[in-house]
Amino acid sequence: MNFSHLNQQVYGMPQVVKQAKVSVCLITFKHEDYIQTCLDSILAQKTNFDFEIIIGEDHSPDRTASIVKAYADKYPDKIKAYIRPVNVGAKVNFLHCFFDCQGEYIVHIEGDDYWTSPDKLQKQVDFLDCHPEASACFHNAQIIYEDGTGREPSVINPVDQAPWIQSSDLLQEREAWFMATASVMMRKKLVKTLPEWFFHSKSGDIPLYVILAEEGPIGYLPDVMSVYRKNEGGMSYTDSIKSATFIHNRIFMYSKINEYTQGKYQHLIQPILFEYHLLLTRITENEHSFFKRLYFLIKASAHSPKKLSQEDWKNLIKTYVFTADSFLAYLAFRKKMNRFFGIRG
Structure with a gap:
């Protein structure tokens, strides 16, 4: 699928990181109350490598776009922002930014989630560098319930979470709930091209993780390094x-x-x-x-x-x-x- 017609929607003239080791693919829509926390948690990362942030802002009706623009202006050496003049939908917004990522490794985060450890990227890069057999890795994450249920925060993965994940594990655990989106880091070379049917799937995570797992096991790090907000705005399963x-x-x-x-x-x-x-x-x-x-x-x-x-x-x-x-x-x-x-x- 060709997304080149969306390239003109880039904001400003960002100085793209030429040798980015990691690309952070950030998708946002109607996140004015959260996007600043998300961006600050990314920019706070302490690494011995360069990373880039590719943002897809999907024509939000609130102040999300103006906040993204302000950050892109302040950090032109890190941020490349696509400000959509019309809403293109979550899947297209993600895929356009995803295929624009230049790093060896890709991470994906949505604008209402955030990272809690400044060492997150470094730990995951170190893991993948040391385990060439791994197609990707993920870590534990905290869930914060903002959906009116009053539930206390909890972590996604149990203490006995297996250290390696195969395709069979993904298909036994419906919807791959045990892998928080903001916790996954993958090798770009394994997903440079995707099968045509992938683009017609409403879910991006499940087929993407299976495609990765077919190329190699997915490693697990027990550290809690991100927060997933479960809020009233999203549609539940x-x-x-x-x-x-x-x-x-x-x-x-x-x-x-x-x-x-x-x-x-x-x-x-x-x-x-x-x-x-x-x-x-x-x-x-x-x-x-x-x-x-x-x-x-x-x-x-x-x-x-x-x-x-x-x-x-x-x-x-x-x-x-x-x-x-x-x-x-x-x-x-x-x-x-x-x-x-x-x-x-």
Whole structure:
């Protein structure tokens, strides 16, 4: 996919770091209350190498753009900022900046998150330099809940988190929640080109991490070095799975991952596809349609992790197809068909 038409949106004439070891890909939209903290945490990094900051500001309706411009003016030797005249969407905004990164290693952070250790970049670079077999590495992170739930801050990774991650681990842990976006550092050479299907996936993290893991294991550092804000502005996974568009895209993504990995993890992907097809029987768009629900149940059965018995089918139909509304719709349809064919009863 070509993003060159977006290059003209760069702000000012930044002095790009010629020999940047690390590129920080910063994506921001409506982050006026957070972006300064994020940028300060990046600029506070103590390293024995140069790094660049590539910012994609996606036409925010608040003061985010003006804050980004002020930092770009102050640090032209570090920051290259793209100020979008129109909103291009999170995925395009990220990919344009991602492919503009010049460093040997790339890290990605969103404007409402921030780093808590000034040694974060140095520690991760040292790790990857010492482990050429690793495709990437990530570290522990703290979650701060600003979503109105009142939950206390917590860390993402448990004390017994495995030191190395493989593709199978990513596919067993749905949505790759154990890898905070702002904690990941990857080798650019492994993701210079990406398969076409990647650009059509709503999720960027899951397929990207699988693509990396197929090139080499992903290392884990137990240090807590970043904060992930869980705020009210974002759409949660729980909200997303109520959307048919979201579910269909997840089915597409996991099907393509299965093809990309040549079926090596089919035993892990099939149950995921089974569950997503079952979810399609539960969403609002299909709740009144007996036949749509039955259709998606049949589609789900093709991905069942086990051969379905007659009893399994009875239980699945009872659970996922026969709601009061869909059953009444079915009866009305059957009545119409009987009338059409002159069948009584």
